[in-house]
């Protein structure tokens with residue numbers, strides 16, 4: 001049982017954390033205790049009054065190690081935090097304690113053909129800016145690249161802009177190396193290479209404090225941000241699927257999003273550029289493939305309304321097209337109406353546009369689809385991030401059940417735990433937690449399975465395939 005946070009205890013911890021910058025200013029602590037969980041009315045009710053006690057801002061790996069050592073000595077819960085853009089309360093301290101903000105550890109350390117080595121707190125937009133003059137870019141990055149860190153993406157994210165060509169983060173070779181510190185009196189750095197990166201990727205910071213990552217990069221291209229309009233969602237989706245499947249040499253693309261016209265109606269900044277009553281195919285294609293993209297669109301009954309490079313976009317004062325994709329789509333709607341929420345749905349057969357359109361009809365006015373295509377080891381996969389007009393938890397459950405009844409998978413975005421619906425415990429993560437954080441101080445409360453296996457050895461945990469009988 002952790003000691004309560006009295007004034008005297010707080011003062012002792014702050015003194016021990018010196019010379020690392022630390023604050024207990026209540027406004028700062030409250031702000032740094034939040035992420036984008038408020039997308040979910042259920043998580044908002046659960047987490048909005050859940051705060052840490054202190055925020056430390058290490059500038060170096062040594063300072064981060066010092067913070068972890070102090071936390072260990074005081075038996076203090078620790079939550080690592082990058083930009084705080086996670087959607088499920090990933091970075092919310094459920095048991096108080098120390099928030100360690102990594103954004104001071106933000107150096108680009110090394111670049112080369114096909115890789116970049118960076119400190120965990122570097123913002124992805126800054127990494128891409130550093131790579132650009134060398135003719136490279138990150139193989140994928142989230143639409144939050146301006147404020148999200150690479151460490152937070154590797155620890156909490158899954159895929160992003162680029163994944164429709166290069167796969168999700170977990171595809172072999174996309175994350176080349178992760179270095180992470182343990183929580184102990186003398187924190188030790190462990191290096192995860194090759195397939196072993198999956199031992200720490202997407203573990204929500206429960207099993208190590210990531211200090212540095214090496215990521216795959218790809219040659220950058222003269223990208224054109226495009227939006228094509230369609231009268232029918234089914235046609236628009238079919239065009240998106242064709243684009244996602246296209247041969248890279250015929251039409252390369254680093255984004256392939258299909259957005260329902262009712263959602264596009266919430267994009268006021270696009271009003272002068274795309275018709276508000278059309279379903280949108282949102283993409284980035286190389287300039288050399290623009291004609292082929294137009295032909296693909298027109299062959300499926302669509303029209304390309306917007307095709308601009310970065311200079312033209314800046315002159316028009318428009319955001320990147322990817323700010324109308326991924327979870328930015330939800331944000332655009334939430335900016336106008338906080339009664340919206342969203343869900344994460346796996347599409348069972350990405351090539352079956354009729355089935356997707358039938359589901360859209362079945363869900364009616366309450367649920368507006370938005371599909372994202374990615375590739376995983378070459379195979380096209382598709383996820384729906386629909387806008388849902390929220391009324392009650394019971395109605396949300398009915399909407400989920402409508403998806404499930406037709407074989408669509410609901411990856412519930414309204415649960416603040418790593419092991420949510422369809423997410424079985426990852427015993428590699430938990431075995432590494434036992435090795436790197438045996439006291440269970442890192443992001444406590446986020447893994448339900450940890451509480452059941454923490455009494456076992458790391459090797460025993462790694463050998464598990466189920467929690468049955470544990």
Ligand SMILES: Cc1cc2nc3c(=O)[nH]c(=O)nc-3n(C[C@H](O)[C@H](O)[C@H](O)COP(=O)(O)OP(=O)(O)OC[C@H]3O[C@@H](n4cnc5c(N)ncnc54)[C@H](O)[C@@H]3O)c2cc1C
Nearest residue numbers: 082083084085086142149151152153155156157158205210
């Ligand atoms: C509008 C919007 C759009 C989004 N689009 C995408 C998208 O395209 N693709 C996608 O995958 N996600 C997306 N997300 C989710 C989120 O933006 C990304 O996952 C992002 O990369 C998280 O980075 P962050 O620095 O904000 O991490 P945070 O939110 O600060 O942290 C995320 C998790 O990582 C842990 N963590 C952070 N730093 C470290 C570290 N150094 N060591 C160990 N653990 C650490 C935290 O404890 C937390 O559990 C989106 C979210 C929003 C709000």
